[in-house]
Amino acid sequence: MDTNPAPTYPRKHVLWATGGALLVAAALLVLVVLPAQYKIDPTGIGEALGLTKLAPTIVPEAALGFTPYVWPYEQAEESITIQPRQGLEFKFSIERGNPILYTWSSTDVIYYEFHAEPTTDEGKEYLPFASYEKGTAALSSGYLLTKFTGRHGWYWRNDSAKPITVILKASGYYGMIGVIDPNKKAQ
Amino acid sequence: MLDFFVLSLLNKSLAFLALFALPAVALAHGVSTDDANFIQTIEGPAIIQFLYLGAKHMITGYDHLLFLAGVIFFLYRLKDVALYVSLFTIGHSITLLAGVLLGIHANAYIVDVVIGLSVVYKAFDNMEGFKTFFGFQPNTKAAVVIFGLFHGFGLATKLQDLTLSPDGLVMNIISFNVGVEMGQVLALTAILLAFIYWRPHKSFLRHALVANAAIMVGGFLLMGYQITGYILQ
Numbered sequence: 001m002d003t004n005p006a007p008t009y010p011r012k013h014v015l016w017a018t019g020g021a022l023l024v025a026a027a028l029l030v031l032v033v034l035p036a037q038y039k040i041d042p043t044g045i046g047e048a049l050g051l052t053k054l055a056p057t058i059v060p061e062a063a064l065g066f067t068p069y070v071w072p073y074e075q076a077e078e079s080i081t082i083q084p085r086q087g088l089e090f091k092f093s094i095e096r097g098n099p100i101l102y103t104w105s106s107t108d109v110i111y112y113e114f115h116a117e118p119t120t121d122e123g124k125e126y127l128p129f130a131s132y133e134k135g136t137a138a139l140s141s142g143y144l145l146t147k148f149t150g151r152h153g154w155y156w157r158n159d160s161a162k163p164i165t166v167i168l169k170a171s172g173y174y175g176m177i178g179v180i181d182p183n184k185k186a187q
Numbered sequence: 188m189l190d191f192f193v194l195s196l197l198n199k200s201l202a203f204l205a206l207f208a209l210p211a212v213a214l215a216h217g218v219s220t221d222d223a224n225f226i227q228t229i230e231g232p233a234i235i236q237f238l239y240l241g242a243k244h245m246i247t248g249y250d251h252l253l254f255l256a257g258v259i260f261f262l263y264r265l266k267d268v269a270l271y272v273s274l275f276t277i278g279h280s281i282t283l284l285a286g287v288l289l290g291i292h293a294n295a296y297i298v299d300v301v302i303g304l305s306v307v308y309k310a311f312d313n314m315e316g317f318k319t320f321f322g323f324q325p326n327t328k329a330a331v332v333i334f335g336l337f338h339g340f341g342l343a344t345k346l347q348d349l350t351l352s353p354d355g356l357v358m359n360i361i362s363f364n365v366g367v368e369m370g371q372v373l374a375l376t377a378i379l380l381a382f383i384y385w386r387p388h389k390s391f392l393r394h395a396l397v398a399n400a401a402i403m404v405g406g407f408l409l410m411g412y413q414i415t416g417y418i419l420q
Binding site: 008009011013014017018020021022024025026028029033034037038040 | 307310311314315316318319320396397399400401403404405406407408410411412415416419
């Protein structure tokens with residue numbers, strides 16, 4: 001043996017150490033690890049210690065990304081023209097947890113901000129508004145699963161000298177509000 | 188300039204992949220959701236990110252640490268430590284590089300069962316169990332290399348959870364591998380210091396049996412955990 005100046009232990013001791021290790025490991029496995037990792041709890045001790053709560057919940061087959069809806073399905077295609085040096089908003093009223101799938105393209109690059117204002121108290125942490133995305137583009141697509149009930153949509157600002165038309169396509173479970181003209185709002 | 192472009196592209200593709208790999212990563216063992224997020228958010232070359240992930244994986248990977256602790260348990264000379272750790276490094280680097288480059292997808296559970304077994308084996312070896320019960324001593328160097336191969340497969344399966352982009356594959360796994368070795372040096376230093384402090388004590392040899400039994404518990408536990416995972420998968 002070229003390495004170990006290890007002591008040689010009596011057979012009995014090695015047997016005890018190995019057997020003991022196996023027993024301790026088996027006990028820990030059954031009492032603690034399996035309940036906490038896999039919710040396998042034959043003794044009920046994992047449950048009593050609250051360890052089974054740690055186990056990742058196995059997603060039931062029906063919930064694999066699937067949610068049934070009872071609200072009417074909406075689909076829209078809107079043409080929105082923004083005058084030079086003007087900005088406007090286009091909004092959808094969407095309940096919490098509902099999806100909207102959208103794409104818009106514009107005749108020229110335009111500044112935009114995809115955002116939402118909560119309309120109920122449960123979304124008040126997002127006041128005055130939550131910004132999803134902003135930038136300058138001529139095309140933007142996405143999918144939103146709302147975190148709160150409110151008015152969700154875009155602000156577009158035309159910084160160019162010519163009118164820009166935005167074609168917005170959207171589908172999902174929502175109520176349409178439409179264009180919110182800041183000038184009208186001020187009146 | 189081209190380098191920068193390639194790196195930024197790699198970075199973007201990684202971030203993109205990490206986004207989709209998130210649920211998978213969270214379910215797989217080894218690489219945490221945080222690390223996937225990390226890749227997603229940090230700007231800069233992927234080399235650093237993979238160095239970090241490799242080092243982190245080694246330092247937080249109790250399976251590798253237990254095996255290493257077992258390996259150097261009775262190695263008193265630094266020369267021997269260096270030799271055995273190098274053998275382990277050769278072993279795990281071969282399968283880490285080959286596993287990812289050749290796209291060998293070993294079953295992560297089975298690999299982890301063998302890694303657990305390696306811990307049990309080494310602890311039993313440290314108890315002189317083979318000589319005592321079977322009357323012979325299996326080659327300790329060969330054992331370190333062979334189990335090193337399995338540890339490398341373990342590392343590969345974790346890396347495969349993150350890397351899919353063929354563009355930066357070689358660079359990334361080499362970074363990860365180097366990171367693993369850096370983490371190994373750090374972890375070894377800590378383990379060695381503990382042994383250096385402990386060995387001169389009279390209690391060392393007396394408690395060595397119990398200490399190896401404790402290492403063995405870790406190995407058995409890992410085996411049981413992974414066998415169950417394999418059955419449930």
